[in-house]
Amino acid sequence: MLAITREISPAMAACELTYLPRVEIDIERARAQHLEYCRALQSLGCEVLALPPEPDLPDSVFVEDTAIVLDEVAVITRPGAASRQAETWAVAQALRPYRELVYIEAPGTLDGGDVLRIGKTLCVGSSGRSNRSGVTQLADAVMRFGYRVQTIPFHGCLHLKSAVTAVSSDALLLNPQWVDPGFVHGMEIVEVARDEPFAANALLVGTGVIYPSRFEHTRERLERRGIATTGVDTSELEKAEGAVTCCSLILRRNGN
Numbered sequence: 001m002l003a004i005t006r007e008i009s010p011a012m013a014a015c016e017l018t019y020l021p022r023v024e025i026d027i028e029r030a031r032a033q034h035l036e037y038c039r040a041l042q043s044l045g046c047e048v049l050a051l052p053p054e055p056d057l058p059d060s061v062f063v064e065d066t067a068i069v070l071d072e073v074a075v076i077t078r079p080g081a082a083s084r085q086a087e088t089w090a091v092a093q094a095l096r097p098y099r100e101l102v103y104i105e106a107p108g109t110l111d112g113g114d115v116l117r118i119g120k121t122l123c124v125g126s127s128g129r130s131n132r133s134g135v136t137q138l139a140d141a142v143m144r145f146g147y148r149v150q151t152i153p154f155h156g157c158l159h160l161k162s163a164v165t166a167v168s169s170d171a172l173l174l175n176p177q178w179v180d181p182g183f184v185h186g187m188e189i190v191e192v193a194r195d196e197p198f199a200a201n202a203l204l205v206g207t208g209v210i211y212p213s214r215f216e217h218t219r220e221r222l223e224r225r226g227i228a229t230t231g232v233d234t235s236e237l238e239k240a241e242g243a244v245t246c247c248s249l250i251l252r253r254n255g256n
C-alpha cells in the first residue's frame with residue numbers, strides 16, 4: 001500500500017472553518033502529530049509518499065479531499081472551498097504513475113471527505129462542499145468500472161466521513177445524530193459514544209485502524225468488537241476541522 005500525505009502548511013492558521021470557531025493552532029505540535037500519523041501508516045504496512053508543504057495553501061495537509069482513488073481510476077476533485085482548489089495539482093502529479101486520472105470540472109465541486117466507498121457503492125454526502133454536478137461527474141467517471149453512486153443526506157458536520165467511516169470490511173463507525181444509518185445494508189454499525197460526537201472518523205488501513213486516542217469511550221467499543229486501533233493524537237488537526245481520514249490517500253500500487 002502507498003499512502004500519499006502532504007506536510008503541514010506553515011499557513012495552516014488560515015484554514016477554512018465551517019462548524020468550529022477559530023482557535024490558535026500550534027504548528028510545531030501539528031507537525032509532530034502529523035509525523036506520528038505517518039509512522040502509524042508505516043506501522044500498518046504503508047509506504048508513505050510525503051508531498052512537500054504548500055506555503056500558500058493552508059488546508060493542503062488534508063489530501064483526502066483532492067482525489068477519490070479506486071483500484072481502477074483516480075478522480076481528481078474540484079474542492080468546494082475556492083481556497084482549496086489549487087491543492088489538486090500536486091496530488092494529481094503524485095497519482096499519475098499509478099492510476100488513470102479523471103477530473104471533476106466546473107461547475108462541479110466535490111470533496112473526497114464526502115465520499116465513503118462501501119464495496120462497489122460510493123456514498124456521497126450532500127454537503128456544502130459537494131454539489132450535484134460534482135456527484136453526477138463522479139458517477140459518470142466510475143460507472144464503467146461497475147460502481148454506483150448514492151447520495152446520502154447528513155447534517156451537523158463538515159463532511160460525510162466526519163459522521164461515518166469504515167472500520168472493517170463489514171462494520172461502519174457512525175454518529176446517528178449526524179447521519180441516519182438507514183442507508184446501510186448488510187454491515188454492522190458501531191455507534192460513537194454519546195459524549196464523543198466527533199469520534200466517527202477512523203482510518204481503515206488494511207485490517208488496522210488509525211484512531212484518535214482521545215475518544216476513549218468509542219475506542220473501547222471498537223476494541224470490544226475485536227477492531228484493533230492504533231492511537232494517534234490529532235488535537236491540532238482537529239482545530240482545522242481535520243481528522244484521520246483527511247490526511248492521506250491510500251492506494252494499492254498496482255490497482256487491480
Ligand code: CIR
Nearest residue numbers: 015016062113240241242246
Ligand atoms: C476544510 O474546511 O476544508 C479544512 N479546514 C478541513 C478539511 C478536512 N477534510 C476532511 O475531513 N476530509
